[in-house]
Amino acid sequence: MPFPTSDKIWMDGELVDWDRATVHVLTPTLHYGYGVFEGIRAYPTDAGPAVFHLRAHLERLLQSAKIYPPLDTIPYTVDELCEVVCDLIRVNGHEGGCYIRPTIILGYGEIGLNPLPSKPQTIVATWEWGAYLGEDSAVNGVRVGISSYRRIGKNTIPPAGKANGQYLNSSLAKVEALRAGYDEAIMLSEDGYVAEGTGENLFVVRDGAVLTPPLADGPLGGITRASVMTIARDLDIDVHETSLVRTDLYLADEVFLTGTAAELTPVREVDGRVVGPRGPVTERIQSAFLDAIHGRNDRYADWLTVVD
Structure with missing residues (x-):
């Protein structure tokens, strides 16, 4: 079963085609796992798609980033990230709900265990995803x-x-x-x-x-x-x-x-x-x-x- 995709991924203020949303192969996040993320879901409701505990999840994302400097230096607030998520759901047309993956990674800066020279990058992706542990x-x-x-x-x-x-x-x-x-x-x-x-x-x-x-x-x-x-x-x-x-x-x-x-x-x-x-x-x-x-x-x- 192929992995689901969407149209666009948000990367630091830009909407990028799914297949073109790339990072440098020498990012410290790839080599050392230095990054933080969240998993969020949106569900269909009578009023339209609705995100479950959106603000709480994004607050925890920034709390996680605080544990791992310099990830905490991203220039986005919780309110701004909430708008990003909602805009991306609209752009990708997820009327029936979706899974949402915001993540903060390190851009290429220095290959080594010191993350401080690297600048953080913020990425949000959405896609349609069914039951994680099986449909039944x-x-x-x-x-x-x-x-x-x-x-x-x-x-x-x-x-x-x-x-x-x-x-x-x-x-x-x-x-x-x-x-x-x-x-x-x-x-x-x-x-x-x-x-x-x-x-x-x-x-x-x-x-x-x-x-x-x-x-x-x-x-x-x-x-x-x-x-x-x-x-x-x-x-x-x-x-x-x-x-x-x-x-x-x-x-x-x-x-x-x-x-x-x-x-x-x-x-x-x-x-x-x-x-x-x-x-x-x-x-x-x-x-x-x-x-x-x-x-x-x-x-x-x-x-x-x-x-x-």
């Missing part, structure tokens, strides 16, 4: 395995940011899982606690309550994660951040993953242990989440930025 995963769930690769430590590469290079850690775990016949991997922290999937936060349902690893155990502070926690509490479901070990997944009543790409995906099996089909708590939260992202619940209207 939202109902039938996915099979996951506990990875032998540990989630990066807090003092190794800051897990609070979304840096390009840190996702080598996730890619190794993903490949290991796929080769073992699983759909996704679950990564443990250095201390052996459950952290997250390769690109998703993780939730466990036990005795009607929803549990998720605290940020101290290494997961990214996901925007979808926070939204799902809000939805669950609005449904009068108890939500707790608590450390989990792998047996908590084996013995869970339900398990599900959340993230921009994965959205809300149930887990039906962990390390060959059957958790079960999508459970009632997961289904309630998932249904409310879908209503929120498609603009069907005014309670969460401020989560969406409608592209006129």
Whole structure:
């Protein structure tokens, strides 16, 4: 299946043809992974395509850039980047929604581990992208395995940011899982606690309550994660951040993953242990989440930025 494309990519103020959106082969980002990015989705609503938590994602992009100078010297504000995203969705004609990838990289400046002589470049791309973990995963769930690769430590590469290079850690775990016949991997922290999937936060349902690893155990502070926690509490479901070990997944009543790409995906099996089909708590939260992202619940209207 060919990778999807769009018409234009925005690069530092210019709309560039998709096939001509190139960077120098000696950019430090290519050689050392020195860059930051975000993943965002826009969904079809009755008012037109609407971007889910656009501002929050772009704020986190700039927070990630602050961790990695000189990426934080880009001349764009959150408001300006919001306009860029909306304009690009219009230009590329994504009436049915799309995936959005803003990224800040380093231009060619000096080949070496000192990034400071290089100037940052800001790029935004959009394309149409379906279900990340499979078209039937939202109902039938996915099979996951506990990875032998540990989630990066807090003092190794800051897990609070979304840096390009840190996702080598996730890619190794993903490949290991796929080769073992699983759909996704679950990564443990250095201390052996459950952290997250390769690109998703993780939730466990036990005795009607929803549990998720605290940020101290290494997961990214996901925007979808926070939204799902809000939805669950609005449904009068108890939500707790608590450390989990792998047996908590084996013995869970339900398990599900959340993230921009994965959205809300149930887990039906962990390390060959059957958790079960999508459970009632997961289904309630998932249904409310879908209503929120498609603009069907005014309670969460401020989560969406409608592209006129």
